[in-house]
Amino acid sequence: MQTWKNCKGLDRMGEWAVENAMKIYPSKSMAISFTRARVKVLQNYSLMGTLIPEASSCKYLGIILPSDLSWADQVNYAVNKAWKAHFTMRILKKGHSNTRSLVYMSLVRPILEYAAACWDPYREGQISALDRVEKKAAKFAHHTNSPNWETLASRRKLSRTCALFKAYSGERAWKPIGDRLQRPHYLSWVDHERNIRSRRRRTDIRKYSFVNRIIQHWNQLPAEVLGIIPCKPITFKKRVRKVIIELN
Numbered sequence: 001m002q003t004w005k006n007c008k009g010l011d012r013m014g015e016w017a018v019e020n021a022m023k024i025y026p027s028k029s030m031a032i033s034f035t036r037a038r039v040k041v042l043q044n045y046s047l048m049g050t051l052i053p054e055a056s057s058c059k060y061l062g063i064i065l066p067s068d069l070s071w072a073d074q075v076n077y078a079v080n081k082a083w084k085a086h087f088t089m090r091i092l093k094k095g096h097s098n099t100r101s102l103v104y105m106s107l108v109r110p111i112l113e114y115a116a117a118c119w120d121p122y123r124e125g126q127i128s129a130l131d132r133v134e135k136k137a138a139k140f141a142h143h144t145n146s147p148n149w150e151t152l153a154s155r156r157k158l159s160r161t162c163a164l165f166k167a168y169s170g171e172r173a174w175k176p177i178g179d180r181l182q183r184p185h186y187l188s189w190v191d192h193e194r195n196i197r198s199r200r201r202r203t204d205i206r207k208y209s210f211v212n213r214i215i216q217h218w219n220q221l222p223a224e225v226l227g228i229i230p231c232k233p234i235t236f237k238k239r240v241r242k243v244i245i246e247l248n
Helices: 002-019 072-092 097-113 124-140 152-169 172-178 210-219 233-247
Strands: 057-060 063-066
Touching: 063 072, 072 097, 072 124, 097 124, 097 152, 124 152, 152 172, 152 210, 152 233
Parallel strands: none
Antiparallel strands: 057 063
16 A cells, blocks of 8 residues: 555656656666565565666665665765775874874764664674774774864764754654653652653664664753753753763
């Protein structure tokens, strides 16, 4: 039934393109089904009489989305790309440490943190692969023992927390997630008034998803940090960063 509805939607899109003199190339598109089933049912989607090829993963806005929603491919892609960028930094081997640090933060760190709130890994092997790049860069910039050098893990936690803050505050882009956040049935004396109810989770995909994973950390934040809501995202980010640094 769902396949039939999708095909009808594709037919209407094809008719709309013809009416507006637009060209759509179905061969450059791909169909992907997000499922954990071992035996996958082939979905024969067609557009303007051309069969859309089916794929096991796709790249959307720079993020690799596999059909089973695991992030191994995305982590490997980010790590390999970061290593390539790191090797280009060797020309500054004799440069000042501040210069090398700035180059790392400009070339390597953005690759490792791009949309990390979405694909932040939870498996030890994937986390270690990301940390190896960071440790190499810290050694290169002589910040190995510096207390001001933020780890990738703490920065990813900060990114997830700020993303949940945007959903909680009802920002337009995050509203679909914010609408599904619910208050707990009861609050204990140690809970703050902005607690979020934890969701039921039976699989690792749901357990370690962006929302379920950060709700526990959100509920453990001090009441004075969440007491400033509503506020600007930059103000909230500064307060949460201070808490994360103190906990680490």
